[in-house]
């Protein structure tokens with residue numbers, strides 16, 4: 148189901164009892180974080196918050212802030228108009244099963260074709276709510292640069308953008324959908340890369356080394372041409388999810404969004420560059436990056452890792468226009484010590500792409516990224532093992548698949564282990580391994596945010612085979628049975644308990 152706006156999603160959350168309105172003024176600087184963090188740390192992810200009177204330097208913003216809107220399994224599924232992520236994943240799986248691929252390249256091609264077949268191709272429309280209010284920069288950059296939060300000129304300084312943690316370098320847009328195009332092929336990309344506000348008209352652009360927009364950017368730096376970039380926030384929440392989804396380079400995220408919302412994404416042309424954005428977005432920030440300009444320090448920022456990511460050099464983005472809906476809502480998130488809202492977003496991606504993993508590794512039963520591992524630091528995989536060393540084949544395969552390259556620890560367990568239960572998985576890890584025999588150290592690219600690697604963006608990886616050992620795997624003794632109760636005895640005690648609960652004895 149498609150939402151016609153982010154506000155439409157908020158209405159659905161409210162009717163489902165998933166949203167709390169906060170009517171007292173709350174500062175965009177730190178206070179919203181503290182309130183949101185308490186919800187995110189509540190069992191199951193708490194509730195979404197709608198801060199009706201966010202303040203910027205003491206002044207109430209006309210735009211409410213929504214936070215923690217994806218922060219539970221239920222809200223994450225609701226954002227895609229579904230009851231559960233299993234339902235969404237099953238749909239994609241059956242679509243791809245129509246003609247099973249024979250290799251990874253073919254899987255990616257098939258994913259694209261499958262999405263297109265479902266009328267998911269985006270459409271260009273003439274105009275839309277996201278351009279109801281238009282502020283072009285013109286040549287009067289100075290006016291924008293000097294505007295402060297009390298100015299009537301809507302600049303980046305008087306949008307309710309959060310400063311999330313005390314040592315952050317400033318305010319950051321935390322749910323930005325960043326649109327770029329490959330200058331060689333014209334292929335579009337939608338990615339989520341945080342945006343640090345430098346002044347009313349310039350920002351940082353934190354696309355990390357391995358991300359698709361960074362590759363697009365590299366091409367512009369090679370040719371020296373100005374790079375058009377547009378950032379938008381809000382609209383149908385499916386866009387926000389798709390911007391975070393690790394789709395292969397070259398596959399348009401708007402295709403995935405169209406498939407998920409069962410309705411093509413309607414795109415409008417930007418007013419000051421040649422990119423397109425969803426017509427129902429809440430805020431659109433158009434602009435460019437000039438490769439002739441030096442990179443600029445971005446950060447520190449309290450990050451997904453639970454630590455501050457330190458300042459580093461990134462491109463500078465110049466705003467040429469800001470457009471927005473009249474009734475715009477500003478969606479935001481906070482990241483930090485887990486569990487946080489991003490756990491549910493990352494988990495949804497894994498669920499959705501499990502069929503793609505399975506097409507290449509049919510032995511995979513399930514994959515989980517526990518909250519403690521902050522996205523991909525720790526990966527639990529269960530497999531139906533039929534031959535020796537199969538766990539190692541799966542580890543190598545996963546490290547070679549897209550953003551799974553960032554996984555620091557991969558633990559492989561047998562099919563019957565519930566990888567979404569961290570305690571159960573750790574029990575099997577501890578019980579079934581001889582650390583020396585069952586672990587594999589290797590190296591590879593590391594997440595640019597990982598502060599623990601000795602060098603930036605490269606590091607070690609540990610794979611642990613916690614499956615039951617087969618002949619040929621160096622284990623020469625008898626493998627003992629796992630303790631399990633007799634099923635008749637269990638049934639009898641179930642019955643006794645049911646009777647006792649009915650009679651109250």
Ligand SMILES: Cc1cc2nc3c(=O)[nH]c(=O)nc-3n(C[C@H](O)[C@H](O)[C@H](O)COP(=O)(O)O)c2cc1C
Nearest residue numbers: 337338339340341353354355358359360391392393
């Ligand atoms: C809340 C949130 C913030 C993120 N911030 C960044 C960021 O600042 N830089 C970055 O490179 N990736 C960031 N990511 C991860 C990317 O969005 C993710 O890797 C995505 O798949 C990138 O898209 P791409 O493969 O099209 O480049 C963030 C993810 C989430 C959920």
